Amino acid sequence: MSKEKGTQKEHSPMMRQYLEVKERYPEFLLLFRVGDFYETFFEDARLVSGALNIVLTKRSNGSSAEVPMAGFPHHASEGYIAKLVKKGFKVAVCDQVEDPAEAKGIVRREITDIVTPGITFSDKILDDRHNNYLCAVAFLREGRATIAGVAFIDVTTAEFSIASMEPEGVREFLLSLHPSEILISASERARFEQLKQSCSQELLITELDAWMFGEEQTGEVLSRHFKTHSLKGFGIEGNRAGRVAAGVILQYLEETRQNRLHYITRISELHGDDHMTLDLQTKRNLEIISSMQDGTLNGSLLQVMDHTCNPMGARLIRRWLQRPLRKIEDIQLRLDAVEELTGCREMREGLGEKLSAINDLERSLARIATFRTMPREVRQLGISLAIIPSLQELLQEAASARLRSLAARLNPLPELARRIEEAIDPESGASMRDGGYIRSGFHAELDDLRSISSTAKDRLMEIQQQERLNTSISSLKVQFNKVFGYYIEISRANSDKVPPYYEKKQTLVNAERYTIPALKEYEEKILNAEEKSFALEARLFHDLCAEVAGQASLIQTNASVIAELDALFSFALAAVQYGYCKPEMSDHRNLEIINGRHPVLERIMSDDEPYVQNDCLFDEKQKMLIITGPNMAGKSSFLRQTGLIVLLAQAGSFVPAERAEIGLVDRIFTRVGASDNLASGESTFLVEMNEAASILNNATATSLLLLDEIGRGTSTFDGMSIAWSMSEYIAHAIGARTLFATHYHELAELENRIPGVVNYNATVVETADRVIFLRKIVRGSTDNSYGIEVAKMAGMPAEVIVRAREILAGMEKRDIEIPLDRPPTVKSMQISLFEESDSRLRRALEMLDLDRLTPIEGLLELQKLQDLARSSGGF
Incomplete structure (x- = not known):
């Protein structure tokens, strides 16, 4: 116990009770019911005060010290709890479970609910169009290998699934699910610290004791929950690691007092052969469920579909x-x-x-x-x-x-539907506090109790009328409140007319309140009948809910x-x-799209500037399309529209095209745009190379590759070397259908060297004073990137544009000639960077024999020479 909390003896009985509960739930914000408020104390109070922007106060703890305290009304608790959970806190609710008036000593309190980001049923927290996943990850040894098992559940929909994968695939899988909470073994803390550091999104990771991840332990939990001797009937028997993760989830739900789990009736396994795997960069680049611009639904494929x-x-x-x-x-x-x-x-x-x-x-x-x-x-x-x-x-x-x-x-x-219709009153409101939600005629005893209460109330009106006659006090009233029950109220002006058999109950400033034997008798009848009526109504509703759950x-x-x-x-x-068409699906590797459109862009563009349709063809003669042309000419849109058309077709949707024949794709890979991960020390170029390496290591001959501006993050010739080398590798080693958009128009030479590589370009019309982008992809290559024209369109100062054209003209006079007999090497392109007079540098480069090195080794050696030249003022 912290010094701030002191010893148990220093605290009042209620605070000792609080500390005992808090000790059992140290990882949770403990909401402790005190009268009409939920209170928090000590460090919890500071956290709650800051998170909810409510006042931090203090209270005496029974000694000279004061305890920090923050709280809110219990009737508004759902909204406050929602705010806490949305900020990543886990909340334990400790309620009074006995009537304070009947308590002998301190009121008994118990944990009645636990709410975490992964375990919530509140509409104030949930988005009804999103799943809310709780995940667990387990690692098992299988022979010499380690297998990762992931289980995920949405407790609000009962979706419960497992999957297994290599440990390296866990990060990608988890982030694709967007889980609200991830359960891990405390022994795996280091592994997941690396995961958190590499992620841009916030991850709530809950550590559990390692024993909860035992295979025998989790197996017993699963069998007990599903009431089966084995899990063969669910088709998950062979997934050991996934079963362990699933058992961990069920244990966690039990520990967090989610003890009514019988509605979770099934569990399934995700198989890689059934669904296309889309990595994070592909989902982001294709803007499938959110826009790259602001992360919202606007501008996404989901918004359109x-x-x-x-x-x-x-x-x-x-x-x-x-x-x-x-x-x-x-x-x-x-x-x-x-x-x-x-x-x-x-x-x-x-x-x-x-x-x-x-x-x-x-x-x-x-x-x-x-x-x-x-x-x-x-x-x-x-x-x-x-x-x-x-x-x-x-x-x-x-x-x-x-x-x-x-x-x-x-x-x-039909029987359940009929029973619900007979049971629930159509006028029932949002609250059950005042009863009346069970229909009249549904249950005879409930009707009798309601009749007693109703008749007794009529009798009270008779008593009021009779007493007005007996006392000659026309303003006499029979009334009710929760503190004093039923009473007769008489104004002070008429106090001299009060009969002797009236028993005084309360004195007010302008009136007196009384009771009489007849009123006491009917008060007891009414209150007993109402109490029994409310209790019976609640039991009937509970039974109906249990019937639905059955x-x-x-x-x-x-x-x-x-x-x-x-x-x-x-x-x-x-x-x-x-105006979409039905795609023709086939097992071969051809892909033909006639007059395809980008499903999102065509919805955004105005009627004055309709979306330009484009064809796309892959067959035995066209396996890689090198697409050259300037920015703003439509290259990236063409890549994305092709990927989205394939994705829609394999999701089972019609597609935005005049006609489409889709040869089945196992995965779609994209490398589009520039980004960095500075938190992990990764530059834009390193991120680009990481993503490109992942594509080359995972793509197959049946994949679709969408590559845009590979190599842009480094120097021109380094980047062009990498782009050229990647193109060769894809064509020779992978054979995947590939759209390769690039500014390096030198890559057009690949068409003459590699069968299946074909040049296309984004068409441009040049006039005397400007460039017009037609956004039409046509056969052939281009030898101009029009970068200066794009800069001019962006509003760059005129003197900058003029000077840029002068520099470009000077550079083009020393343009690099690429030999046609063989592809450029690191050596041949890098030597061209230096003037003929740099003879010592040329000799140093030749001595390295760069052609015998791999591209990466060669680039590293060249970088060393360049650094040496800079530091020594030249060779």
Whole structure:
């Protein structure tokens, strides 16, 4: 215990109680219920005061010292807790669990809820169109190798999955999930410190005791939860590391008092063969779910494609766009379903209407199963279930196999829908405090209690009328408050008329309050009936929630079907509104796009400047397209549009083109734009080379490579050497379909040297005083980058432009001639950097025999010579 907290004897009984609870939950902000407030003390109070911008006060702790304290009203706690959790804090809620009036000594308190970024059901924290993942990572030895297992769960939707991978792939996988919280073994702290340092996004990492990651321990937890002897039925038996991670998650949920987990009924494994893996740089460069400019949805592919009608579909289409399919059969099923919805307006509009009337079954079920719900949410779930029969009827004549299959999987649960309709009053509000949410006629005993209470209240009005006659006091009133119960109030002006049998209860400034035997009798009847009525109503509602939770598996199946129908509907609506075509999918490596468009840019551009359509062709004669041309001419847009068209096709969507034939792609790799990672000591060029190296090490012959301006981060000839060498390596060693956009128009020479390499360029029209970019990609190369013209368009001062043209003219007189008989080497290009008079430097370079070194070794040696020349004033 810290010196600030002192010893237990120095504190009052309540503070000792607080410290005992805090000792069990040291990693959590402890919200301690005191009367109508949740209070925090000591360091927690300082943290809460700063995070919520509320006053930090002090209270006596029973001795001479004072304790820092900060708190907020319990009735507003959800909003305050949401703010704390959004800032990365984990919160433990300690409530009073007995009536203070009946407590003998200190009021008993217990932890009633724990909220962390990865474990929350609050609408004030959650985004209904995003999943909220809690992840766990475990490492197991398998032979001589180490395998990483990752499990992730969204407790609000019951999605629970595992995957296994090489340890080097964990960072990429976790960041692609955007988890709210990651569970690791304390023994792996060093490994994850490196992960946190290399990430731009904030990661909340929770360390757990190493024993929780034992294979036997986690196996028992999984078997106990799913009530099975083995996990073969879930298809995860062979994934040892993933199973351990899944068991860790369930243990953590139990430790954080999430003890109503029976609605989590299934667990699945992510297989790399089923879905295309998209690394972070590809997701970022293609702007799939967020814009590179500001990180928001605006300007992203998701914004264009998401026309879903409910949150379940919105979450699914986000996953589909990030996990395109790799099996033609699965892709074709989606495409056929989208085609039918595109062609049948009546079915499409009917589907949209019904989907819009269905609420978020996944999250409603989770809140209902954990008794965190309100009656009107249960009623809305019942209404949603009642819509399912008409949804099935709409789809029963569907021609596509996928729509028929989805319709067959729906289960409307008519008995449960009917019971919810009979139980919940349509007028039930957002609060259960005043009762009245269970329908009259649903339960006889509840109706009787309500009748007693209602009749007794009528009797009270009779008493009021009778006493007015008995006392001749016309202003006499029978009233009620929670402190004094029912009473008769008489003004002081009429106090001389009060009968002797009136018993005084309270004296006010202008009135007196009394009771009489008849009033006491009916007060007891009313209060007893109301108390019993509220208790019975709460029990009936609890039983109804348990009944709903008992159908969790079937409700989740309905939810998954409805989400998929919604995502298919969204694809169909986008196809109709934007004029997309159905792509032809095949197993070969050809790729042909006729009049393709960028799905996002064409929505942004105005009618005055429509998006310029472009073709793209890969076949046996065209495997690598070298695209030259200036900035602003459309090279990068062409690369991105090709990647997005392939991605959409393999996600099962129609695509923005006149016609498209897509040979299946296993992965899309991109290297676009300039960025750095200064926090980890990585320059722009090093980041570029890291990303390029990852592509070369992971791409296969069936991948699609989108490379833009490789080598721009270093000197011209170093960069051109790397770009040339990479092109050769891709063409000879990998064979992947590649779009290579570059300013190095010297690379056009590759077409004459390597079969399958073909030149294209972004067309430009030069006039007397300006350059016009047509943004049309055509056959052939260009020998001009038009950089000075672009600088002029950007508003560069005129004298800078004039001087730049003078310098360029001078440099072009000593332009480098690249021999046609062989590609340039590090030696041949670097020697050209120096004047003929630098004979000593030339001799030094020749002695190095650079042609026998690898490009990287050669560049390092040349760098040493250049540094030596600078430091000594020349050779």
